[in-house]
Amino acid sequence: MPRPTRTIHVALADGDRVWVDDDGRLPTFLDDPEADGPTATATASRLLTDAVHLAPVVVLDDVRRLHVVGARGGAPDGGGWMAPYELPDDLGGAVATALDEHAGPPLAGRPDWYAPGWHDEVEAWIDAALARSGRTRTGALRVHRVWSISAVHTVATDRGPVWFKASCAHFGAEAAIVGVLAAHLPDLVPEVIAVERSRSWLLTEPLVGVSDDGAPAAAAEALATRWAQAQIGSVAWLDELRAAGAPDRGLEATLTAWRQALATNPELDELDAAERSALARAVPVVESRLRDLWACGFPDTLGHGDLHAGNVAFDGAHARIFDWSDGCVTHPFLDGTHLAHWIGEDSGDVAGIVRAVLAPWREAFPAADFERAVELAPLADLVFQTVTFDQIAGAGEPGTGDLDGVVVMLTRKVLASAATPA
Missing domain, CATH: 3.30.200.20 (Phosphorylase Kinase; domain 1)
Incomplete structure (x- = not known):
């Protein structure tokens, strides 16, 4: 669903003071998350003077956010300084809290x-x-x-x-x-x-062909065969990846982490009674299907973990993959499924595209059960992503609102997929 346009309040801080306009208000701007252009954090950091964020974005309500920033490029023209408690509405307390936290000892989960x-x-x-x-x-x-x-x-x-x-x-x-x-x-x-x-x-170095709209389907087509071949080649140097800290996201690690997410993620409190009952029935089905996938005969390999249009740069001929936050060692068909669905967004033949994208694996491992693995990979990818977002939420600072609702959304997709014969 489209996300609503938000009002962004910007509190430029100087010690325990914040800059306000001539009417005594914090400057604001509107941010449409669906529109092209700079991110809200980029706009907030340059709205008044060159600045950096002193605290995570504060969620005021569904359509308002507060950015607390510190100047690195001098004071703005006009306006003046004010103590946070003099601000109107609910902003003063939020600004004061953010400034106190910035000056105090590091908070658990808050990035450096x-x-x-x-x-x-x-x-x-x-x-x-x-x-x-x-x-x-x-x-x-x-x-x-x-x-x-x-x-x-x-x-x-x-x-x-x-x-x-x-x-x-x-x-x-x-x-x-x-x-x-x-x-x-x-x-x-x-x-x-x-x-x-x-x-x-x-x-x-800068990447050529990065777009706020994401790379076109042609980028996925250019990347697909090369990526499968790269994954096949990576089997020879997985130990280097592991030594660099690439996590194990293979079968047992995935199932263990998924069970943990189902048991502890607070978003799943949103499931109604019928969904809870369906989930209880789905768990053994899902686990059985993931075990079947890993038993098809393909080795774990390099995985990007989030291979979509927004993480690929394309100059019209060559594609490069960036944003390796989720880089890991896992089943190769998870990335392949992502690529295929990206290519097939406007096509009626997603199944055919999946097979074309993953074809190098059929050639490299002719004794493996290619067709069965193709059928099972989409469900495994949903479970994989559920684990990813649950772990992000558990490791980060509560209350940022950055990824709220993703785990429950993915769980409902898992339920729908598990209910379909495979």
């Missing part, structure tokens, strides 16, 4: 990029990395997007922009994983400038 001094540390690291490649930074970090999972910034240099990404603790292996992939699959992933494994910092 909201901590004092973090941006200075990152810029010093970037300067050293750029110096090794003969470049110089010519401007401060500029926000592309910051949220509970990652912080992505652009960095101006004397030879054009580069990109920086930091991942949250739950995805702390991402930078190291990309470093391994860049060594083995340099034409399929971003070109790496530097990696800081211990902090999951990643500096890369």
